[in-house]
Amino acid sequence: MDFREFDELAAHRTAARAWIDANVRREWAEEQHRSGTHQTPELHACLARDGILGAGWPTELGGSDVDPGFARAIFEELVRAEVLCEGWITTVMVINTINHLGTEEQKRAYIPPALRGEILIALGYSEPDSGSDAAAAKTAATRDGDGWLINGQKMFTSTAQLCSHVFVLARTNPEVPKHKGLTMFLVPTSADGYELQPIHTLGGQRTNATFYSDVRVPDSAQLGGVDEGWSVMHVALVYERAAPGTGAIEQTPTDAIAAWARETRRPDGRTVLDDPLVAERIGRMAVDAEVARVLSLRIRWLAEKGEMPGVEGSMWKMFATEAAQRHYSDILDILGAEGVLTPDAEGAPVAGRFEHGLRTSVVGTIYGGTSEIIREIIAERRLGLPKSRSSK
Structure with a gap:
């Protein structure tokens, strides 16, 4: 594999950002954060209306003629805008499973309505x-x-x-x-x-x-x-990592904390990043972020070859979520008392992203299987170790 940076969606970026500007309201991200509901019905209706949900699906199942690369670029831009589509992610998992295992009647009953935005699972x-x-x-x-x-x-x-x-x-x-x-x-x-x-x-x-x-x-x-x-x-679960908006962008705090440390000065006039211990910690975060990116690229590579990634998704999930916990813990050490300021607190660094990120990272190692369960999957299916628990 060639791990060099290459934006395969570059041709779609301008059009995707124009679509975001025309259809996505800034308050949707704020409402998702306030309510904790990471799915916006108005946005979902727009995605269905313009055929983005149906991109890449066969026309006989309700698929559209929208370029799948354009659709993927839109979902990546939505992640950057912090507008999430978690209900659609789980729906894509299920309709892919129906397409793989379901009867013709089930495919007709669930897939076209889902691509029209009428069904969420x-x-x-x-x-x-x-x-x-x-x-x-x-x-x-x-x-x-x-x-x-x-x-x-x-x-x-x-x-x-x-x-x-x-x-x-x-x-x-x-x-x-x-x-x-x-x-x-x-x-x-x-x-x-x-x-x-x-x-x-x-x-x-x-x-x-x-x-x-x-x-x-x-x-x-x-x-x-x-x-x-x-x-x-x-x-x-195999399809979980291939859903739009999942793993599209490795959401790590590395760039944000590096920018803050580069711009923030200590009382002696030196920047926070001038401290070699801080620089080392941020460097380790960057290494982890690159490892997580490469693990996610392997999943995409296998999927594009027509294979079904199995344990690779578990490997990515465990490494990325545990790394996120380490990163946010280190960041709060770097920030000191300011690190615990919540997003609604005046003067919170980077609008309180780090405090919120720490809380989110804790549950990240639980969603989709706890790290303990994921370790068992990797041990049994990749390393060939015996089962650690009885199946009774």
Whole structure:
């Protein structure tokens, strides 16, 4: 691989920035930060209207003729503008999984409406008693005539308050090892017996607890085969790193703290960056940021070759999120007392980005699988080490 910097989207940058200027309002980023909801319906409608959601998809499934490079450039510019599309990221994961494993009927039922902006899908994996150990799910799905009844509870169902469906991992066979008795269902949030309650995280994001009390779904809502949910979920996780806006830009604080240290002077007149210990710390952050960038490039390279990245996504996720924790901890050491000023505090360095970033980095090692679970995945699937826990 050639790791030199090359902007393959350079031809689309000007047009993408013009689209952002014409369609994105500055207050959307502020509202996402204030509410903790990282999905803006008005923006999503614009993306659907202009065919950006459908870029790269076949026309028979509702795809548009928009250049996928232009669409990717727009999502990168949205990240730079701090306007996030997390509900669309999870939706792309699921509709790619449907396209890979679903029936023709399911593809027609879910993919075209999603590309038109009519469907958003949240992820229903984690539970209160099992967290990142998704295979320990207790939410149960039992046969009921030509359909299923779902009963249980899910945690951290982010953007569910705006979604039309939740992709629910449910136990359909309690008599077999836990990984083998699970099935995936697409549950409408309009169904009787479905409820949600908001949860606000340390990082300021709103997520949800979702509840299922005799929620009835038809057999057509089941994806990938009964008791095959573990394999289905693995396909979805592979697509997680390829979703637009995911890994597009390595969001690190290195450039921001370097600029602050270069411009800020100590009482003796020297800049903060003149301190060799500060310079070393920032240098280490830059090295970490480059490692994370190269790991994400490997994922993209595999996807462009037509392969399905597996453990590579776990490697990137663990390194990038743990590095972010180290970086923000170092930054608060560098800033001293000013480092704990919140974004709404007068005089907060870089508008309080560093204090908020530290809180966000803590939950970053939990979302999408805790670092402990990710380490087990890497150990077992890449290093060939034995399982550390029983599958019973």
